[in-house]
Amino acid sequence: GAVVSQHPSRVICKSGTSVKIECRSLDFQATTMFWYRQFPKQSLMLMATSNEGSKATYEQGVEKDKFLINHASLTLSTLTVTSAHPEDSSFYICSVQSREADEQFFGPGTRLTVL
């Protein structure tokens, strides 16, 4: 399967600051990348789907101006949480998918804590 990395793995920031999370597909051409968030003891919640070279599609209830997603290449997508607040504290997980396969490969996740 594909190797997916996320950076940073853990971040703590002050309320009001912006945080950028990178998702890299190390050995896989990811035509589609997904961003999820997960709260404790809950399943993953899809935030947005991004296709390389086009604007991301956001799920209902997810503010696109707050969670900026850029999918500039087939191996990199970034999620920027702007003006982060404590309620944004969560585990953010990306996954990648190729055009040929339905299978998704998940990144290790980024734990965001907003103080």
Add this chain to the structure above:
Amino acid sequence: GQNIDQPTEMTATEGAIVQINCTYQTSGFNGLFWYQQHAGEAPTFLSYNVLDGLEEKGRFSSFLSRSKGYSYLLLKELQMKDSASYLCAVLDSNYQLIWGAGTKLIIKP
């Protein structure tokens, strides 16, 4: 609406066999995934079923019945490291993953 149901929690004994069930109602079906997730980590892929039947992969097997909207994950020769949450997810007609809430599996010695 779309719905995935799986038990919240199960307990089993080391060395035994356990079956985790998953039923689904989704708009379209393009396959069903099982993931394992240890606390604080992202889910890792276990299996993918798109045709009816049993898929065996080592100690883990996954079964699918599309007509019944039903799948199960079978874990044999349980080990302590199998203690984790097991997520069932369906790929719907829009190729979006619909996730179950996960089944927490507790393995006792």
